[in-house]
Amino acid sequence: MIDDFVSAHLTDVEEALRKAAAAEITPRFRQLAEHEIVEKSGPHDLVTIADRSAEEHLTTSLTKLLPGSVVVGEEAVHADPSVYEALHEDAPAWIVDPVDGTRQFVHGEPEFCTLVALAQGGETLASWTYAPVLDEMAVAVRGGGAQLNGTALQAGSPELGAVLEVAMSHPDFTTDEEKRALLGLRAPGVHSRVCGSAGLEYLNVARGTLDAVAFSWELAWDHAAGLLLVAEAGGANLTLAGEPFRLSGGNALPFTAARDAATARRVRELLAG
Known part of the structure; x- marks a missing residue:
């Protein structure tokens, strides 16, 4: 119905x-x-x-x-x-x-x-x-x-060998543990920046102008719309535990949403150290 x-x-x-x-x-x-x-x-x-x-x-x-x-x-x-x-x-x-x-x-x-x-x-x-x-x-x-x-919308996949562009949580909204996880995005081959509007960052992933996001909070109004948008454009998401994000909460943070499953796995591995 x-x-x-x-x-x-x-x-x-x-x-x-x-x-x-x-x-x-x-x-x-x-x-x-x-x-x-x-x-x-x-x-x-x-x-x-x-x-x-x-x-x-x-x-x-x-x-x-x-x-x-x-x-x-x-x-x-x-x-x-x-x-x-x-x-x-x-x-x-x-x-x-x-x-x-x-x-x-x-x-x-x-x-x-x-x-x-x-x-x-x-x-x-x-x-x-x-x-x-x-x-x-x-x-x-x-x-x-x-x-x-x-x-x-089709997110597509990042160009092979290209620097990954990732938008991440503002440090003011992270715990010390989450800050350490996000430091993993300072790896070679990754360019990370602080995110703007979460909804527009998800839209950028869905249209393929941003490779991934990494967020350290799980409030539904910031993520429900964007996660579905990315998924229906062919993207994927993973929490720090390697599981799909749960709208009901209790997710291992930070989590990522990316243009494709391979990129989501790579970002999750960087976050996990």
């Missing part, structure tokens, strides 16, 4: 994202007042009025599209951590990051996006990645492929 909903309402969800962004996000781009920006846990963890308003907008529109569904949104979970438990329950769950790349948004940079994924029973069924200023809409359906602005 839920698969029937996905096939029938893909464009309706796209439209919901576009409307939320047009109403709540893009009018505030480069227009934020100082009091509309708040630090949550530190200077790299920001929330704005656009984040909160867009999540409220999407919560209303998405649950109206799919009665009986629930929303697990970044800002709702920040206000009430018990909301996250909906990922372990039976109801279909919309996983929402209203502004992924809030730091970029605050600084007036266009590289931010809205992420929505539909999951049930620990499986991500469909995902939407929308970068309104860049005018990019990426959609993935489990078993149905991935598209960017209506064109099929």
Whole structure:
């Protein structure tokens, strides 16, 4: 039944994202007042009025599209951590990051996006990645492929012998143990850099302009949409334990998502030391 909903309402969800962004996000781009920006846990963890308003907008529109569904949104979970438990329950769950790349948004940079994924029973069924200023809409359906602005995405494989390009977690969001693991990416033949918007980094992997990502946190709103996008574009993911990433949590970190399985294995081996 839920698969029937996905096939029938893909464009309706796209439209919901576009409307939320047009109403709540893009009018505030480069227009934020100082009091509309708040630090949550530190200077790299920001929330704005656009984040909160867009999540409220999407919560209303998405649950109206799919009665009986629930929303697990970044800002709702920040206000009430018990909301996250909906990922372990039976109801279909919309996983929402209203502004992924809030730091970029605050600084007036266009590289931010809205992420929505539909999951049930620990499986991500469909995902939407929308970068309104860049005018990019990426959609993935489990078993149905991935598209960017209506064109099929194929991650492909890195060129043989080429330097691997990897985007990784910001050091401020890592434990000492995770920092040591990420140091493995300073290996010969690898060029690593700090990631920007997680959703757009996943999109770069899915379209083959970035070889891999390596992340040290597992919050579903940052990863559910992108992991499905990469998988449906032909990519792969592995945790530090060599297992696929679990949406339900408890993953061995850091984990990687890459353009192909061989690259995922190589990055995982570097992380494991």
